[in-house]
Amino acid sequence: MTFGEQPAYLRVAGDLRKKITDGSLPPHTRLPSQARIREEYGVSDTVALEARKVLMAEGLVEGRSGSGTYVRERPNPRSVARTGFRGPGTSTPFRQEQAAESARGTWESRSEQADAGAEVAERLAVRVGDRVMCTKYVFRDAGEVMMLSTSWEPLAVTGRTPVMLPEEGPLGGCGVVDRMAAIDVIVDNVAEEVGARPGLAEELLALGGVPGHVVLVVQRTYYASGRPVETADIVVPADRYRIAYHLPVR
Amino acid sequence: MTFGEQPAYLRVAGDLRKKITDGSLPPHTRLPSQARIREEYGVSDTVALEARKVLMAEGLVEGRSGSGTYVRERPNPRSVARTGFRGPGTSTPFRQEQAAESARGTWESRSEQADAGAEVAERLAVRVGDRVMCTKYVFRDAGEVMMLSTSWEPLAVTGRTPVMLPEEGPLGGCGVVDRMAAIDVIVDNVAEEVGARPGLAEELLALGGVPGHVVLVVQRTYYASGRPVETADIVVPADRYRIAYHLPVR
C-alpha cells in the first residue's frame, strides 16, 4: 500500500491471474491458501481475501470451503455462425467449425398459441394481446444442450396457412425464411441484438451450467418488406460459444 | 450474527435492496452512509461495507468516493450498431466504432509498437513476434466511459506510411477503412465474434463497474482481399449496451 499505484489486492490478484492465464496454474490446481498468499506477497489477511474475491468474481477460480480455492476449467469457446455471407473468393481464414457443427445438431420444440406481451408486441409491431404462435426450442450438439430458443410469430401472418406450426407439415423445421416463402412472405432482412447477462437458474439447468454463469442472448427479428414476421430470443452459454458475424464492408 | 439465519451483510443488503426496488429509494438518491447503516441496523462497519459491496456488485448502486453511495438508474441497454446495412434510401456516413446516435462521443488513444503474441499473430495471420502497432482506446459517451478497445495492425501493412499511427496525421481518427484506403488497401469485409464473460477488475474500473459485472467482448477483424489488416478487442458493459446487427437475407 505504500504504492502510489494500484491497490495491493489488485496487484496480488493480477499476479495470480497471470499465473492462471499463462498456464503455470493450470485448471483444477489449488492456488495458494489465504495464509500462504499473505506470506508470499507480504500482505495482510484482508488483502489476500480481497484478491481471491476478485478472481472469484471474474470466474477464474472457485472457492471450496474447507478445502481450497481452485482454478476453473476454461473451455475455448466455439463459434456459432450467424450469417451466410460469402465474399467472392472465400479465401478468408474463417474457421471451419461453423458449417460442420450446425449440420449434425438435433432439436426438440413445443408450440402453443399465446397472447402477445408488451415486449413481444413491440418487437413484432402488433398490439398487446394479439394472438401469436410461441415455440420453444432446445438445440443439442452431439447430444449436449447448447442453445435455447423461444420464437414468436404473429398469427396474423401464418394463421390458417400450412406453416402455422413451425415444426409440422412438409416444411417442418426448414427455417423461418423458407417457411415464410411458402406462403409468399419474402423475408428480406434480419436484425439481431446480442446482449449478455448472468444466466437464470432454469436456463443454466437446461444448459448444464453452474449458477452465476454468463449467457449470451440474441434477440433476432426477421422482416419481410419492413414488417416483422418472426422474433426470437436465443440463449447460449457464453463460456462455450461465441456469436460470429461475417459482413461485407461498404 | 448470533442468528442461525443468513449472514448479517446479506440481511442488510436485502433490506436496502427492497427499499430500492420498491421505489422508496428512487434513482439518484443517496443511501445511508456506512456510519448510518451501522447505527440503524446495529451492525459493525465491516458488515455495512460488505452490504454496500453486494449492492454495488449487483449494479443497483454506485459508490462515489467522498460523496456517498447512490442508487443507479435502471439501465435499459442501448444498442451499439455494428453494421452499415441500411434499407434503400439511407446513406448515412457511419463509424463502425460507434453507434450512430452517439455522435457526441469522444475518445482517447495511445499507440505503441509491440511484438505479436500467439493470439494476435493468429488473428492477423502473421508470425509470432512480428511487429504490430497496438492502440488502446477509451471511448466516452456523454462523458461516461462506455467502451474499451485494443487494436492491432501489422506494421507489414502500415509501416513507413502516413497512417502508421491510427490517431495522427490528416486521417487521424477516421476509422480503419478510410485510413487503409489512403494507402491503397481496400478493406472489403469484416468478421466479428461476440462473446461475453465477467469483466476483469481493471476493465470494470475503467468502465465504472464492479468486479463480477458482465462485459461483451467483440473480436473484430478487417480483411482486404482475404488478408487481415486490423484486429481489435472491443469491450462494453453488458448491463448498459447490446451489439446490434442488421443484415440482408439471401
Added chain:
DNA sequence: TCGAATTTGTGCGTATGTATC
C-alpha cells in the same frame, strides 16, 4: 472412529488515504 490441522467464509474494530462538499 475420532480428532487435529487446514482452509474458506463471515464478522468485528480500527486506522489511514483520498475525493467531495
Added chain:
DNA sequence: GGATACATACGCACAAATTCG
C-alpha cells in the same frame, strides 16, 4: 481548511467444511 464519506488496509476471532493421520 474542515467535515463527511467512501476505499483500502491491518489484525484478529470464530464457525463450518474438508482433509488426513
